[in-house]
Amino acid sequence: MILDNIPWAEKYRAKNFAGIKGQENAISKVKLFLHNFPKKKVIVFHGAPGIGKTSLAYATALETDSEILELNASDLRNRKKISEIIGPAVSQKSLFKQNKIILVDEVDGISARKDRGGLAELIGLIQKSAFPIIITANDIWDKKFSMLRQKAEIVALKDIDYKIVIDVLQNVAKEESLNVSVDVLTSIAVRTKGDLRAALNDLQMFSKLESLDIASDIDERNRERTIFQALQYVFKNSKIDENMIKVYDEVSMSLDEIFLWIEENIPLEYKGEELAKAYDALSLADVFRGRIYRKQYWRFMVYQYFLLGAGISAAKKGVKSGFTSYKKSSRILKIWLNNQRTAKKKSICKKYALHCHISIKQAMRDFMLLKIILGNNKIREELRLNEEEIAYLDK
Amino acid sequence: MSEHYNSEVWTEKYRPKKFEELVGQEEILKRVKALVNSNNIPHLLFAGPSGIGKSTLALIVVKELFGDAWRENYLELNASDERGIDVVRQKVKDFARTKAIGDVPFKVIFLDEADALTREAQQALRRTMENYTATCRFILSCNYSSKILDPIQSRTVVFRFQLLEKKDIKRRVDLIADREGLSISADAFDALHEASEGDCRRVINLLQATASISPNITPDLINTIVAKARPSDIRVVLDYALSGDFLSSRDKLLEIMLKESIGGSDIIKAIQKEIWELKIDNMLKVKMTERTGEIEFRLVEGSDEFIQLESLIAGFVLAGEGKVLEDGEVKELSGEKISGGF
Numbered sequence: 142m143i144l145d146n147i148p149w150a151e152k153y154r155a156k157n158f159a160g161i162k163g164q165e166n167a168i169s170k171v172k173l174f175l176h177n178f179p180k181k182k183v184i185v186f187h188g189a190p191g192i193g194k195t196s197l198a199y200a201t202a203l204e205t206d207s208e209i210l211e212l213n214a215s216d217l218r219n220r221k222k223i224s225e226i227i228g229p230a231v232s233q234k235s236l237f238k239q240n241k242i243i244l245v246d247e248v249d250g251i252s253a254r255k256d257r258g259g260l261a262e263l264i265g266l267i268q269k270s271a272f273p274i275i276i277t278a279n280d281i282w283d284k285k286f287s288m289l290r291q292k293a294e295i296v297a298l299k300d301i302d303y304k305i306v307i308d309v310l311q312n313v314a315k316e317e318s319l320n321v322s323v324d325v326l327t328s329i330a331v332r333t334k335g336d337l338r339a340a341l342n343d344l345q346m347f348s349k350l351e352s353l354d355i356a357s358d359i360d361e362r363n364r365e366r367t368i369f370q371a372l373q374y375v376f377k378n379s380k381i382d383e384n385m386i387k388v389y390d391e392v393s394m395s396l397d398e399i400f401l402w403i404e405e406n407i408p409l410e411y412k413g414e415e416l417a418k419a420y421d422a423l424s425l426a427d428v429f430r431g432r433i434y435r436k437q438y439w440r441f442m443v444y445q446y447f448l449l450g451a452g453i454s455a456a457k458k459g460v461k462s463g464f465t466s467y468k469k470s471s472r473i474l475k476i477w478l479n480n481q482r483t484a485k486k487k488s489i490c491k492k493y494a495l496h497c498h499i500s501i502k503q504a505m506r507d508f509m510l511l512k513i514i515l516g517n518n519k520i521r522e523e524l525r526l527n528e529e530e531i532a533y534l535d536k
Numbered sequence: 537m538s539e540h541y542n543s544e545v546w547t548e549k550y551r552p553k554k555f556e557e558l559v560g561q562e563e564i565l566k567r568v569k570a571l572v573n574s575n576n577i578p579h580l581l582f583a584g585p586s587g588i589g590k591s592t593l594a595l596i597v598v599k600e601l602f603g604d605a606w607r608e609n610y611l612e613l614n615a616s617d618e619r620g621i622d623v624v625r626q627k628v629k630d631f632a633r634t635k636a637i638g639d640v641p642f643k644v645i646f647l648d649e650a651d652a653l654t655r656e657a658q659q660a661l662r663r664t665m666e667n668y669t670a671t672c673r674f675i676l677s678c679n680y681s682s683k684i685l686d687p688i689q690s691r692t693v694v695f696r697f698q699l700l701e702k703k704d705i706k707r708r709v710d711l712i713a714d715r716e717g718l719s720i721s722a723d724a725f726d727a728l729h730e731a732s733e734g735d736c737r738r739v740i741n742l743l744q745a746t747a748s749i750s751p752n753i754t755p756d757l758i759n760t761i762v763a764k765a766r767p768s769d770i771r772v773v774l775d776y777a778l779s780g781d782f783l784s785s786r787d788k789l790l791e792i793m794l795k796e797s798i799g800g801s802d803i804i805k806a807i808q809k810e811i812w813e814l815k816i817d818n819m820l821k822v823k824m825t826e827r828t829g830e831i832e833f834r835l836v837e838g839s840d841e842f843i844q845l846e847s848l849i850a851g852f853v854l855a856g857e858g859k860v861l862e863d864g865e866v867k868e869l870s871g872e873k874i875s876g877g878f
Contacts, residue, residue: 153572163657189870217692224821231617282662306578337676340725370775400840400843403546404843406847408782408783408786412782413854413857414854414859414866415855416850416853416854417781417850417851417853417854417861418861418864418866419850420843420846420847420850420851421847421850421851421864422614423843423846423862424831424834424838424843424844424846424847425834425845426833427839427840427843427844428834428837428838428839430838430839430840431837431838431839432837434654434655434839435655435682435683435685436686437655437685457786472790472842475697475794476794478796479794494617496543496545496548497545497547497548498551498595498612498648499591499648499737500589500615500616500617500619500648500649501614501616502612502616502649502653502799503586503616503796504801505797506797506798507738507765507801508797509764509765510738510741510742510745510761510765511741512747513745513748513761513764513765514545514741514744514745516748517544517748519544520544520545523543523544523545525848
């Protein structure tokens with residue numbers, strides 16, 4: 142089953158307006174915008190990650206029978222490139238479809254300083270375009286977008302209500318013949334706070350687990366509460382007291398997990414000097430972890446905990462006030478999703494590695510170079526690559 | 537004979553098959569040869585960077601020991617690919633169950649990249665080595681012997697491989713050029729060598745990739761291939777960091793590492809090279825390179841590469857403000873030193 146490897150967030154992406162959940166207001170604004178076009182040429186969808194900005198753009202294209210021409214942040218990095226890509230497109234007619242929509246996805250990636258050319262070009266493009274332009278952004282109120290805001294129709298997408306998220310999850314679970322209780326779906330929905338994509342990712346990850354029992358999930362929430370408290374203590378307190386040394390004692394997680402939580406959340410609290418100092422402490426703690434690991438000097442645990450507690454706490458200049466909603470590490474999930482995507486590449490590397498006495502990992506690292514060598518048909522035969530693998534190489 | 541005899545993959549086609557064909561590592565060869573001639577080898581540990589002949593030497597050892605029957609008496613495992621020590625143990629067990637065929641009273645297990653094993657796995661490996669010592673010899677290979685537990689090191693004879701000298705690599709390249717009908721100018725060889733950093737396997741792969749375009753190997757052609765095979769976006773990671781955008785820098789870094797399957801040590805190498813290409817004050821480059829060196833050291837010593845790299849780019853965010861982190865303290869580079877700027 143080829144579909145098995147597709148992230149569910151992609152597989153179940155809404156196709157049309159009817160499929161977009163919880164964004165009725167935004168949809169009616171899009172319809173109005175299209176009706177009035179070209180009074181305004183550009184519409185901006187903004188809002189938190191995973192609530193359907195890109196899906197809404199594609200649904201708009203489908204509803205208007207248009208072809209989408211997509212640009213991402215890295216394409217916008219300079220004036221020359223954007224002209225090349227989009228210059229001809231604004232005037233030429235589409236080969237297959239009458240209409241076109243230009244989509245500039247995740248415009249937040251543009252840096253005000255480094256990509257000034259890209260932003261200026263985007264604004265210039267808006268004046269010239271004969272087709273509607275859709276821009277998606279997380280935070281359109283950043284001051285670098287002030288020019289853009291004047292020219293655009295701004296549409297805010299709401300965080301998706303968790304009840305709607307549960308509905309969607311329930312449908313997907315049914316499609317995937319996944320036997321999972323409403324309690325689990327609810328906890329996924331609550332935890333992901335209206336980010337539907339994250340919820341679908343979580344559900345997909347969940348489906349890979351051996352047992353789908355609720356108990357372990359409730360357990361999970363308790364575990365998260367303990368790390369929340371510890372992080373709050375370390376990040377918010379200004380003074381270093383004796384508690385700082387045993388701050389992680391109550392956390393019911395492995396040390397490796399604690400590392401991941403700290404790593405993920407440092408940038409939520411610290412900037413500039415504080416950020417550098419905190420990561421320096423984390424980096425040193427990791428060095429001790431490595432030494433314990435290899436030399437089994439368990440005594441080093443003391444320094445490890447000290448650096449993770451007092452070390453990271455001492456990086457700040459003053460008290461941090463306010464509530465911070467700490468996040469679970471996204472790195473592990475990204476690694477997992479990436480593995481799903483690179484399955485074909487991996488199967489090629491496996492064959493090559495076995496044949497050439499190296500590790501699969503090494504073959505993966507050298508893949509860009511090996512790909513050229515694997516252009517040779519005799520070598521493809523020698524390695525017994527199958528049709529799918531050859532298609533991947535020729536792609 | 538060997539199934540690779542007619543291989544079209546040059547790293548296999550031109551892999552040395554006898555001691556005499558190996559280039560470099562003379563001292564090691566002498567000693568290993570003596571061991572093999574006595575028909576009784578101890579456990580061996582080959583340490584050194586990739587592409588300098590560790591696996592090749594292991595293969596030669598078993599071919600010399602067992603002759604044509606080497607396949608039946610040899611098991612090759614790669615620690616970085618096996619899912620945990622249990623798999624390794626099971627495979628070793630299955631393999632070691634039957635007696636060796638021929639005159640030599642033991643079989644040989646080659647465990648490549650043994651430094652990829654966790655501490656627990658290495659402990660288990662140590663027991664396995666002891667349990668099967670009557671019927672099996674282990675040849676372990678690793679990049680860093682410091683990552684192998686002391687108790688394992690003390691049970692093996694350790695050989696530290698040196699980087700191959702340029703002239704040794706040249707001999708190999710000349711041989712291939714001759715057999716494959718390639719013309720390689722002197723400066724083309726220099727480019728080839730520089731791009732490969734003494735890694736002979738990479739030299740040969742690069743040569744084959746280049747030759748697939750034209751038999752006249754020029755520096756330009758090599759550089760084109762190198763550029764094609766290099767992750768191009770490291771610069772973006774640095775740009776984001778220097779402009780103060782830590783989160784974008786971190787995301788981009790992870791994206792590159794995942795998309796191109798590159799490990800931390802290769803990333804940090806690329807960063808170190810890229811620093812000198814930046815259009816910033818030279819003094820700042822010096823400080824950033826110092827920091828890179830410190831982090832590369834920690835990366836070898838530590839356990840989570842990504843955390844080390846994050847710490848590096850957090851330092852670069854500071855550098856973007858004209859400040860540096862030294863011994864845990866933030867220092868400001870003085871005004872005149874920073875002049876030139878962006």
